[in-house]
Amino acid sequence: MLLSIAVDGPAGSGKSTVAKAVADALHITYLDTGAMYRMVTLNIIRESIDLKDIDRIQKLLDNIVIEFRSDGLYLNGENVTEEIRNNVVANAVSGVAAIGIIRTKMVAMQQEIAKGQSIIMDGRDIGTHVLVNASHKFYLVASVEERAKRRMRDFQAQNIHMTLEELIRDIESRDEQDMNRDISPLRQAEDAILVDTTSMTIDEVIEYIIQEVRS
Ligand code: DC
Numbered sequence: 253m254l255l256s257i258a259v260d261g262p263a264g265s266g267k268s269t270v271a272k273a274v275a276d277a278l279h280i281t282y283l284d285t286g287a288m289y290r291m292v293t294l295n296i297i298r299e300s301i302d303l304k305d306i307d308r309i310q311k312l313l314d315n316i317v318i319e320f321r322s323d324g325l326y327l328n329g330e331n332v333t334e335e336i337r338n339n340v341v342a343n344a345v346s347g348v349a350a351i352g353i354i355r356t357k358m359v360a361m362q363q364e365i366a367k368g369q370s371i372i373m374d375g376r377d378i379g380t381h382v383l384v385n386a387s388h389k390f391y392l393v394a395s396v397e398e399r400a401k402r403r404m405r406d407f408q409a410q411n412i413h414m415t416l417e418e419l420i421r422d423i424e425s426r427d428e429q430d431m432n433r434d435i436s437p438l439r440q441a442e443d444a445i446l447v448d449t450t451s452m453t454i455d456e457v458i459e460y461i462i463q464e465v466r467s
Pocket of ligand 1: 289290345346374378430
């Protein structure tokens, strides 16, 4: 039987790290859907497109090539793995992810990728829209302070320095935008298992999900 696992939750809840590790453990495909919205955002920034200019956005979507290659994430043939993580993209992505035609295209691409294979995807609307019939759905949460501390450790490892207060502000602002947008706002699917990771280690979360999937 094919597995389809949805992992949703707010920024910094540990979704990507956990989903990647579960994919490795279960030998299934991992799809980082947030990276797709980040690639569209980078494309829009580079082309200096106004978010209200739906015609230009539609043209960009008609021509966009998003690839997950073994050595990284490619936007229109260029490796943008690192660039999509920078702060300019991070601050703009919630606005981009709120645009209907962009979501429609991304969801269609994600559903196409999911066809015929076992997959785990992380995002905001996987359990509610992308994989509505997923075999397993998880909704990860953690306190804002804990999420900001995790982000700070990630950034420090990349030599990026931001204060905890700045990170808390950024996370709260992204939560606010992701939860209150009109289309597919971030919310827990009714049939998703809620996992509060605030006082769990990443390994504990990974182990918990693997056990749930195997049981
Ligand atoms: O998971 P992330 O931080 O890379 O996600 C980047 C942004 O994309 C985030 O602000 C919410 C949005 N997103 C979304 O709306 N739907 C998804 N399935 C994944 C991400």
